[in-house]
Amino acid sequence: MSDETKNGTSRRGFLRQAALTGAGIVAGATTARASEPDPKITEVQEWATAFGDPVDAAPYGTPIRFESHVVRRNVEWLTESPVSSINFTPIHALEGTITPQGCAFERHHSGAIELSKQDYRLMINGLVEKPLVFTFEDLLRFPRTINTAFLECAANGGMEWGGAQLEGCQFTQGMIHNMEYTGVPLRLLLEEAGVKPEGKWIYAEGADASSNGRSIPIEKALDDVMVAFFANGEALRKEHGYPVRLVVPGWEGNMWIKWLRRIGVYDKAVESREETSKYTDLMPDGRARKWTWTMDTKSVITSPSPQAPIRHGKGPLVLTGLAWSGNGKIKRVDVSLDGGVNWQEARISGDIKSKALTRFHLDIDWDGSEMLLQSRAIDETGYVQPTKDALREIRGLNNVYHNNGIQTWWVKADGEVENVEVA
Amino acid sequence: MSDETKNGTSRRGFLRQAALTGAGIVAGATTARASEPDPKITEVQEWATAFGDPVDAAPYGTPIRFESHVVRRNVEWLTESPVSSINFTPIHALEGTITPQGCAFERHHSGAIELSKQDYRLMINGLVEKPLVFTFEDLLRFPRTINTAFLECAANGGMEWGGAQLEGCQFTQGMIHNMEYTGVPLRLLLEEAGVKPEGKWIYAEGADASSNGRSIPIEKALDDVMVAFFANGEALRKEHGYPVRLVVPGWEGNMWIKWLRRIGVYDKAVESREETSKYTDLMPDGRARKWTWTMDTKSVITSPSPQAPIRHGKGPLVLTGLAWSGNGKIKRVDVSLDGGVNWQEARISGDIKSKALTRFHLDIDWDGSEMLLQSRAIDETGYVQPTKDALREIRGLNNVYHNNGIQTWWVKADGEVENVEVA
Incomplete structure (x- = not known):
């Protein structure tokens, strides 16, 4: 956790910027580079000149060391006792729909x-x-x-x-x-x-x-x-x-x-x-x-997000996230790049299963300007994921549970991403 | 590997026994025992009187020690060099359709x-x-x-x-x-x-x-x-x-x-x-x-099987296995208890996806007599998984690849299971 969030201070009320026009839909454009001599591919590399691990190296394998950041993490100021606590799934670094047991909440x-x-x-x-x-x-x-x-x-x-x-x-x-x-x-x-x-x-x-x-x-x-x-x-x-x-x-x-x-x-x-x-x-x-058992329809953009900033600069950008509903299947996911003013339909990838995580993607061409990313899930009953403020109007601020409000990520020009709210 | 198989000796020609009548279809019967005082549930157990592991015990978790036998294994006499070899999935101990990366072939x-x-x-x-x-x-x-x-x-x-x-x-x-x-x-x-x-x-x-x-x-x-x-x-x-x-x-x-x-x-x-x-x-x-690229339709009963014998004696028994086809979806899986004389349709569990593993189950009431278990998959094109002998008639015995023949498991009265062929 960064220092500024450790104490739980809020950044409510971040203002929606009228001029946010960061991205348009991309139609097939890519940044794949015309091939220039790149020694990583034109020269014989070290790993092509020696044997790798034998098949009996790991009867039960674990992730490669380069992925050691993709782990469950807790939040210190939320943890009273580690035997009665929570450890979060690294959803910002995962793809598809299955969560491996090893890094599951x-x-x-x-x-x-x-x-x-x-x-x-x-x-x-x-x-x-x-x-x-x-x-x-x-x-x-x-x-x-x-x-x-x-x-x-x-x-x-x-x-x-x-x-x-x-x-x-x-x-x-x-x-x-x-x-x-x-x-x-x-x-x-x-x-x-x-x-x-x-x-x-x-x-x-x-x-x-x-x-x-x-x-x-x-x-x-x-x-x-x-x-x-x-x-x-x-x-x-x-x-x-x-x-x-x-x-x-x-x-x-x-x-x-x-x-x-x-x-x-x-x-x-x-x-x-x-x-x-x-x-x-x-x-x-x-x-x-009491007894709010069913988890209402919800979604979140997992990348880009604060832990998954944009590192490759402007141009084609894959937005991806998860949507789910305790009431059945996800019917549609919309994505906004401007904090909820304009919405476009995301692409559902893979299967849509009832009461299971559903993966969505949206491919855009990012011009490098700021964005306020939001996703909004709609389930097969027609229920539409609400804003946080809409939930607060009914439920107030005393609550801890059952928050299925729309999440906003502020993408800055340098690709860094921050958790904010639009007002 | 047991000693008798290390040298690759064959047990072709195991004779189908006419009297095999080991099991009938089960309709809801179970062996759940009427409750008797069982201290494991009536007394407070050690694990209910102390804290277990904290959430930060394993940022990336691995299987519990009791499952340490569920691992990839190689076969010594098949392994010339461990860097150019194979390590098999423990499919006898898995269920569902997904293979965890950690124990995948x-x-x-x-x-x-x-x-x-x-x-x-x-x-x-x-x-x-x-x-x-x-x-x-x-x-x-x-x-x-x-x-x-x-x-x-x-x-x-x-x-x-x-x-x-x-x-x-x-x-x-x-x-x-x-x-x-x-x-x-x-x-x-x-x-x-x-x-x-x-x-x-x-x-x-x-x-x-x-x-x-x-x-x-x-x-x-x-x-x-x-x-x-x-x-x-x-x-x-x-x-x-x-x-x-x-x-x-x-x-x-x-x-x-x-x-x-x-x-x-x-x-x-x-x-x-x-x-x-x-x-x-x-x-x-x-x-x-050359170029037999598509993997033909195939199936195997994963339990019971030689590594997964019947330990609980006669009565209700779950037979389970996997079916797959490189040509599309699995349409049906049949199971025989008598070495291919009589067949009954197994139940497909979970999704049927094209070119993906499909799980089947058959619930029987085992009377404790011997069985010759076989499964036979049929894909959406109508192709039926052949016997090994039918394959040998066309392809001979020189071959190493593309064997999608029907597998036979001989279940003995004591629940042990052996790999055999019926003739």
Whole structure:
């Protein structure tokens, strides 16, 4: 973090500059240079004259040392205790839609525990015909499904309620990841136990000290909730809940219980600590709105952004970012170069999956003048991502959670980028 | 490798047993146990009484120690030199469709080189209007696309030409991976250089000592070939060609040039070492068939399999595997429990993408008797995966490459699994 943001000062009210005319749409133009003698290609290089690493150098490989900056990072002034804290995904440096487990957002309430498959148990009890305890091998006998879904912390963008404070989308929108999960539909396990007619809620808790229990309505539990073992093709990592976590597509990340220990079935919500004192929306009148489970439609330009400035000067420039909706599929993403005055439709790249990260691109020809970059996502229900100010009008400034407002990046003439707001 | 397979002895001709009636379709049955007092869940466990790892424990995480067996492995008697060899994906232990870069099949011809973005250059020359040299930053200015594709080595399954030799699908079918790539369509770079009318082939080569050059017809080069920077959301790993590799969907892995250095445009194929003395199909008459680029439709049951035996005894059993086709999408996968006498349709899980790995599942109720498991993939063109013997009738036994024959696993009553062939 830069010094000026460490104390959380705000830069709200940055004025939209009328003269911002930094870029037009590019149609195929590029800067590829006519070939001149370049010894890096015309001369035989050192790496072409010797053997590289053998195939047994790394039975399980890690990123090359040149990418050592692409890692999860925390924010010191947000971290009270590292066992109950957050570590943000470096979305400014990623592309495509999948988030590798190794650099995917972590949040723990009492640290990431080490739990073996041999020691693992899952209990289903409460209002069921037949209380059950499953070993890990029991779970492996049930039919499996695959689903790609984003997980977003309810607090993602939370620091932005008070203004543009954090320099980089890793910190402003990086409490998110997107993985391909394989596991058993929770419905099948609940059917095995037999939910009694009066069972209207489940309460899911983890095996860690915090237990981090959350209530989920039975309709959602029987719909698309998954008891997952695999993420992006391999076992869940320790920090993502090995060996078993709950996947709750479209709903706030805190409900995706890690190291899943118990599913209790009840006639009403438990109203636990994590769903009353936390993860509620403190409104302007001092009352708190509870149970805002669905993560509303949102987007952010990941490059350029404060941690990914423009290094190559003017000319063709790729703008890229992510969009997502807890309500279904992304229908369209618009991008503004002038702080929301004019909008143009971005190109969606790759698949559009329901409740999963969607990648967009816009190719422009940058003339080197300043820009105020914004993106605005629209989902299949027609919902349009709002401005931060529109959210504040309704929700005030007390809130920490559920900020899906439009993000603005001020691109300066030298290519550096700053987190600002337009007024 | 077990001792009995180290020397490459064959077990061709294992007889199909008429009495194999090991399993029927399962309809919802499970073995979930009625809950009995189990101290692992009824007593407070050690991991619930202490803090786990803090969020800054691993800025870039790796698999938990309990999964240390899920790694790439080589086969000693296949490895002449580790810098010119293969390391197989542990597909027996993976699920879903994505292959993590860390355990994805590697094959090098002179080792994995370390090449920085600063040192990287890509030359396009030959029959073009304007020869070009691109830096890495130049490439970042071009419009990007996303595509998920499987890479399969032409030699995948090659040891099976001579019979069932290797114990485990990691070794028989593990020269494969499936990743989500982001990069620039090669077409855009070729258009920038301007291909002359007489330019009918490209020749792609790498920056490593082997250069591993391959010729590709211009039609394919202008179709779906990508100059990729990202795999599964992050930068390519060193062993996968950092910073730039070619992605050639559906075509043999050797053409996916890593550390891409040059694209030459020519009026005919170069007929390089790697496309004449290697990666050709030696036919029964001693002549070699060249340019079998497309990887034909194939499938394999990944679990149970020799490295993934049945540990939990009889009852509900999940059969799972992978299917793929270089010609497009998988349409259907059939599974046989009795060595190809009877077939039943498996369930496709997750997305079916063209030229990408597709996951299938079949849920059965295993009575504990022996099975001869087979899978048979059918692609959207109607092509049906053949038996190994059907391939041998046409192609003989001289060949090493392009074996897409049906794999058989002999499941014994104790749950152990062996690689066999039915006759």
